[in-house]
Amino acid sequence: MSVLARWCARHRLVVLGVWAGAVVVLISLVVGLGSNFKTVADLPSSESAHAYTLLGTSAGSTETGRIVWHATGQAVDSAPVRDDVAGMLAKVASLPGVDAVASPYTAGDPSRLNTSQNTAYADVTVTDDVDVAQVRQAAQSIENDHLKVETGGQAFAPETKAGGIAEVVGILAALLVLLVMFRSAWAAALPIITGVVGVVASLLFVMVGSHVVDLSSESITMGSLIGLGVGIDYALFIVDRHRKALMAGASVTDAIGQAGNTSGRAVIFAGLTVIAALLAMFVGGMGVLTGMGQAAAVTVLFTVLAAITLLPALLSVLGPRVLSRRQRRLLSNSGAPAVSGPTSRRAHARRGPARRWAALVTRVPAPMAVLALVVLAALALPVLSMRVGEADASSDPAGSTSRQYYELMSPAFGGGIDATLLLVAETPDAGSARALDVLVTQLPSVPDVASVAVGATAGDGIQVVQVTPSSSSGAKATVDLVDHLRRDVIPAAEAGSHLQVSVGGQTATNIDIAHALMSKLPLYLVLVAGLGFLLLVLAFRSLLVPLVGAVSNLATILVGLGALTAIFQWGWASNLLGVGDGAPISYIVPIMVVGVMFGLSMDYQVFLVSRIREEWAHTRDNTRSIRVGVAETAKVIATAAVIMLCVFSSFGFSGQRIVSCIGIGLALAVVVDAFVVRMILVPALLRMIGDRVWAYPRWADRLTPHLAIEGPADKIDIPSDQVDAPPTDDLVGVAGHASAVADRR
Template sequence: MSFLARWCARHRLIVLGGWVGAVAVLVGLVLGMGSDFKTVADLPHSESTHAYEVLGASSGSSAETGRIVWHTTGVAVDAPEIRADVGAMLTRVASLPGVTAVTSPYTAGGSAQLSTSQDTAYATVTVTGDVDRVQQVARSIGTSQLRVETGGQAFAPKTKSGGLAEVVGILAALAVLLVAFRSAWAAVLPIITGVVGVVASLLFVMVGSHVVDLSSESITMGSLIGLGVGIDYALFIVDRHRKALMAGASVREAVEQAENTNGRAVIFAGLTVIAALLAMVVVGMGVLTGMGQAAAVTVLFTVLAAVTLLPALLSCLGLRVLSRRQRRQLAAGGAAPGAPEVRHRRSPARRWGAFVTRVPGPMAVLALVLLAALAVPALSMRVGQADAGSDPAGSASRQYFELMSPAFGEGIDATLLLVAETPDPGAAQALGTLVGNLSSVPDVAAVSPATAAGTGVQVVRVTPSSSAGAQATVGLVDHLRTSVIPAAEAGSQLRVSVGGETATNIDVAHALMSKLPLYLLLVAALGFLLLTVAFRSLLVPLVGAVSNLATIVVGLGVITAVFQWGWASRLLGVGDGAPISYIVPVMIVGVMSGLSMDYQVFLVSRIREEWTHSQDNARSIRTGVAETAKVIATAAVIMLCVFSSFGFSGQRIVACIGVGLALAVVVDAFVVRMVLVPAVLRLIGGRVWAYPRWAERVTPRLSVEGPPQAREAAQPARVLTTVGSVGAGEL
């Protein structure tokens, strides 16, 4: 690290030019090649995927079906003038590019799409391309008597990346940095470094989408995670650089010391985040694997920016990264005013560290009680599909739902496909008996006649009474699969699979949640091993792994209360309470496990640094808290600003991940790292650093806090201050 720091500081123009050139090349590639994001349909094997296989249709087909619904006021929905206007509109829709089929309720085959009692009707539209023109044509006939809305899979709102959320988050982070550093240059450096790293990484991901299957949501996830960690990583290095300057080091010496200490910690923390994100592959779903890979690339670029671009910028700015008061202190009194012992002797952080180490038992209990209270909602978390009925009031999808559900039931968009294999007449007869019995099954609103879908294959459409996101619909699918269908199949060659979008979402949610414990154990084990190598201790990694799991569960509890129970979902503009999307818990586990490890590394590395110097458990904890509390708190508030800004994106999944990460980070920093971990380490005592001899022999050497000479160089004023104080006492 020393060589890298010296080289970047000495050749700062080359480093700056290299980053500018790299970004320019990536911009050129994106402008020339564009991006090739696609829907990744690598679904886990389940009954619904088998249904698709039997039908011979890919679940990732580009053809999608939507509905155009209309409701009349003061005139019958089947009045001649309404038929004429709607018929002309549907003819225009059918002629649009990408529209492959339109089924009108005014035809013999579409009679079930007409509800004269509610003066509501709908047409089904199958489309393979852009749907904006379809929506424009459909809504063009709307009048005071005729209300037209669109909905269904084809017209579902698309996730958008970029925009106001990131800008608001960055501005809020800048304000926090200005308050913390009292220097405009020091405040803007983490922003510049983080943004450059994120921009370069997202451009790289866009180019990489031509090689690796990635969904468009990868950009949003990458920017959400990258902005937070990128700004924080640069913050840790800038903070250590400023401390070295105040301790009397030259600019280049300070750059080297910051890289040798916090720079090492940044690399280590970044590797833990990357490992956790790449471990998403065990979940076995392509869309999440792609998101994890894209986010891991973003973290890698932000780490590279922090350890190369930032040293070059620090070398260019010199003492301007200090506040005016600090520069006056250096000019007037040299290094002594900035010495750690002088700076932290009466600081709130040092007093807090002393308080926690004085009463560690009660503080640990208090922290555990608070964590448990925040985590309790996670016990009732339900993973599933949020339907249009939970979308924000006034949104197009919600208005569509409010027109459709009174006339055709809440389950109209949750249709189940019963794909039946009927190889002989006996199987066909058994299927007929099944179809006749389905209408009496609880929560079944409608059953269509069986229709041929190929040789020996028939399809039956079952409409539930409840919406796709309702627990009753999940229960219906389970009841069909475990009771109704097996009874009909008995004694025949009939084989029926329950498929369709609703069943697929249920199967995916079940498959992912069944693997979530394995993923949790994997990321905990990775964290434990990395911390063991870093700190050569068994108890420190154990405390870190357990506390990280506690933070993850808190994040899951928060999103359950906010988005499933609906405590603040309307305030965030995402509608009413609804089940949590299966993507959310996996992303929170992956990202939060890495972020929690970040703060653990920065706190414990400073505690160990002091322990190697004093061999005093209480003093090392007090000093570690005093030295890191401000920067960890600042980093957590920055994360809060960046992540929570995504909470107001208006997109349920993005808001869910952003709010969950934001509040989990705050709890992790202020409750876990500043209360629980110091209290537990104090209760364990000096034996927390014990390490078996056999493990010592096989463990690779890795120093997170830097080599001894770097640690001593980082604190030159401590020795001078101590000697000076002793001399004064003797006189």
């Protein structure tokens, strides 16, 4: 890594030119080819998928939306209203992408007309290329003081786009944090520039790749969310190490080489763990989720490449300007490393908050560990009530198009009008047909069934029955209804006949997808935890350290899931974030949070424990090693976590419920991981275990390859009265005394 970093520093113009050229080429390809994102409608093997197979269709091949109108001051079936609506529906039917329009006035179906509520609606069947905004504009062209019109349903669900002021504010907040830490505008800007360039290049690459791999448009949002956070953090670690080397007296090129050989190695290791966790999402068995994981993995790969190639080139261009004015002045005046003597170091150590905190944790490890576990348990507790599903219009933000549509429809036709279940029945003989008739007569008496309608024959021996629930698609009562139909009602009707009934429809499909993914979540957790354990074994040649890391990573993941359960399912802050009322957590969210948070937790674990391990290798004093490791990494870990908080939480205001869930869940989990898990729980547990934590069986030592994450380190001899004493420079602060000595040597 030192060779690569030095080469990039010496050939900085070539590196900058390659990155600029790559971005230009990718932009040209995107301009010429565009993107080819698509909704991947592959369904796991389930009853609803079988129902679609019987109907000869799929979840994404046909879509139906609705236009609803409510009259005031006149009857909804009066001649003036009928004339206005007829003209509007004719205009809608003539629009591109509209296949059919079923009016309540001409279809002879009284179920679409509620005269007591003065409300009626029309079903609109559309193709994928329909312009939803155009349909909405045509529908609302007849609105007046006496007629209110809204569009909604699956086909007309509003599309919200992430990006904009919230993400810009997040990046600016991260820049402010870096300014406070580095006191240098150039040093603060470097992680932002590196992270943004890596993310932009990766997203352009993903857009071109969408012509080859099936990807959904949400992959762009997921990639930018994850890439910005990890990209800025990775660059931060390298810039911080580079500055320490400069302050220790190294030349610019040597400092770049040292940073690449230490933090650069850690960045590669951390990035590969994140990529592995994202690619492991294939266990979910869904193309849309696998595609998101692949796109996010590509983004992380680009940010790692930017950190180990583009950043050294930029550091070489800036030279000593990466230091603050005070630091440059100290170097120029003294002509020596800006590290003061023992007296100054001891004075600074006495007032160093990180040193005092490290001493406290190692002095009373058991109470600190109990405190951390209590906090983690309290934050993770809501996960026990987490319910996975899909939010519906009833929980959308007040005043939104979809919420206004729901508020017109539900009083007249019930909350479950858009949650219709399709009972697809196979009736090969007369006996099965009679059994179906009996079932149809029994369905209205089933709890939470609002209405039952027998549809047209869908094929030879295939009959469709539409069951409308009383509650919305996101309500627990609707999930219970589907389970009750499948487990009790339908099997009882099928008994003694050849009747076979499959429950389908969009609502049942969402329930089946959620069940399929959640049933695989334990496997995914075991997979990522096992992967983390093995990687940490390779890194630290210990069994107990990886075990502590794996368990603590799982604790952080549970905290993230618990936080988003309270915020978005219980609705504690979902309205403040602009995504509406409490609703079930989308089935995509837990998998994404588990994968990403595993990688981020590994980052901080590696950064902390590698410094502890380095000190242990030199002193064989476990307590001192933990104290030094915590004191010297606390500032960088805390800064990195605050940056992650700024970037991830900015996506919480995107207006998209799924993106907001992932962003806020990751933001809170990262903060808890840094300040509770890494700064309290892990060091307390390592202190309680004692020297045994570094034990490693001889047979395993012979079989395990040697992996130096932080590169080869020279032995550091620090007098006992200077343990944990950092340099006096206010920027370097509590981090890096021992590493600075090593760099100087």
